[in-house]
Amino acid sequence: MFEHYFQCPYCWEEVSMLLDPSISQQTYVEDCEVCCNPIEVTPQFQENELVGFDVQSIEQ
Template structure:
């Protein structure tokens, strides 16, 4: 099940939409910003209640 989520790009600050697979409890991957095209490291945690936590960081901050 894909869940839409909005994050702010750590480089340009623009809000961008991402889709999260909530069936995977621990994820980390890189997705390029849709505005400035720089790589964002996404760290995603889904708890037992289905609450999604997302951390978006710049390439050198991860």
């Protein structure tokens, strides 16, 4: 696991998230630690290195 920093698509604050490089491609929903809105997170790993990272707001 390692920590990755990014900007929340709702509140624009910089937040951090722990990512698991043991799964090469994954998509899941996690709440922003600042504004609590749900964020769809899609990290991509290759040989335990982060090669892609995307976050999307989930319209409610």
